[in-house]
Amino acid sequence: MLELRPGCECCNRDLPPSSREAMICTFECTFCADCARAVLGGICPNCAGELVRRPVRPPTALARHPASTVRVFNPDCRNRQAG
Incomplete structure (x- = not known):
């Protein structure tokens, strides 16, 4: 299950669980869409993996997890x- 980290690792912008602006790699490094595109070029600086939009967990599931x-x-x- 994804951790749904609360903020961008690069600029510290808040990224609540409902945010559609959160981007992650396969290791769940988390960045805002602005940093992912403009600063990182869509590549995680930690693992060189692709950054993709983080899914939103439904509220009922968020209550349990x-x-x-x-x-x-x-x-x-x-x-x-990166790498």
Whole structure:
């Protein structure tokens, strides 16, 4: 099950579970759509994987399986090489 991390690792923008602006890689690194496109070129700086839109968990499922509250923030993501 996806963690649904609460924010962009690059700019720290809030990304609630209902956000359609959240992008993830296969390791669930999480970025906002703006950083994913403009800063990262659609590639995760941590694993070099493709960034795709994170699915939205329905409210009933979210009640049973809440989103993560652990925030990952790496402000230097703009300077890192993928891989």
